[in-house]
Amino acid sequence: MALVLYGHPFSSYTQKVLMALYENRIPFEFRCLGPDTPQHGADWLRLWPLGKFPVLLDGERSLAESSIIIEYLQLTRGGPVRWLPDEPLAALDVRFLDRFFDLHVMTPVQHAVGGALTGDATKRQEALADAVEKLERAYAWLEGQLPGRTWAAGEAFTLADCAAAPSLFYADWTHPIGENYPTLRAYRARLLARPSFARAVDEARPYRPLFPLGAPDRD
Structure with missing residues (x-):
């Protein structure tokens, strides 16, 4: 199942996660949060009632906080760019x-x-x-x-x-x-x-x- 990222393109923390996805060419669906997509907003708040973005959805698992999301991508998707050294x-x-x-x-x-x-x-x-x-x-x-x-x-x-x-x-x-x-x-x-x-x-x-x-x- 493809990853789903809830966020906004102008958000610094959304951009932070987008960079990690783009660097390692990880396929994902982007669901922009805004007045034109109220259905995305409702889904996002069900996943993370604290109302902060981005939020990553991977099957049944959802993750909040950009740093945690990027570490999760390294653990589950890998790629040529490693976000944390092994040492x-x-x-x-x-x-x-x-x-x-x-x-x-x-x-x-x-x-x-x-x-x-x-x-x-x-x-x-x-x-x-x-x-x-x-x-x-x-x-x-x-x-x-x-x-x-x-x-x-x-x-x-x-x-x-x-x-x-x-x-x-x-x-x-x-x-x-x-x-x-x-x-x-x-x-x-x-x-x-x-x-x-x-x-x-x-x-x-x-x-x-x-x-x-x-x-x-x-x-």
């Missing part, structure tokens, strides 16, 4: 970087987006200021970690890069990565050039007007 400590490093991008890059972006969605100018400004402070700290840390690495954890493309690509994509829209972070800027550019992420970005292009902070005319 336990190396795998721990990859899992840490995955958490770093989700928690310390994407979460501040979501906070800024949430402030903008309130429609309240003060809340928008406060949320953005908080996000800028946190993103600057994350950018500085990453700038110190990435020299000498092609990808987040070294030469292999891993789970950490699936987390990094959409996180840094939207983070740079929220608070541009400054020229004082050349290594991080170059890493983001490599991620954008990766065919799996380039495909996810192109599929999400029609939804750019939805970005409440204003999508830049680039990328």
Whole structure:
């Protein structure tokens, strides 16, 4: 039975899983969640009442949380790209970087987006200021970690890069990565050039007007 992925093309965490599926050319059915497909929304909420996406359905088994979904794909579908190294400590490093991008890059972006969605100018400004402070700290840390690495954890493309690509994509829209972070800027550019992420970005292009902070005319 083919895999089914519930999500939205403009969602960072959906893009994270899409990258893993595209990298290893795993067949799946995509069920977009939105007002035009209420039946998908009803099915999705039955699978995961917490109302977060993406959700993966594999026969009778459903999985939530993007990192768990990608690990599950490695365990059950395999493929040329391995998302976690076999060596336990190396795998721990990859899992840490995955958490770093989700928690310390994407979460501040979501906070800024949430402030903008309130429609309240003060809340928008406060949320953005908080996000800028946190993103600057994350950018500085990453700038110190990435020299000498092609990808987040070294030469292999891993789970950490699936987390990094959409996180840094939207983070740079929220608070541009400054020229004082050349290594991080170059890493983001490599991620954008990766065919799996380039495909996810192109599929999400029609939804750019939805970005409440204003999508830049680039990328």
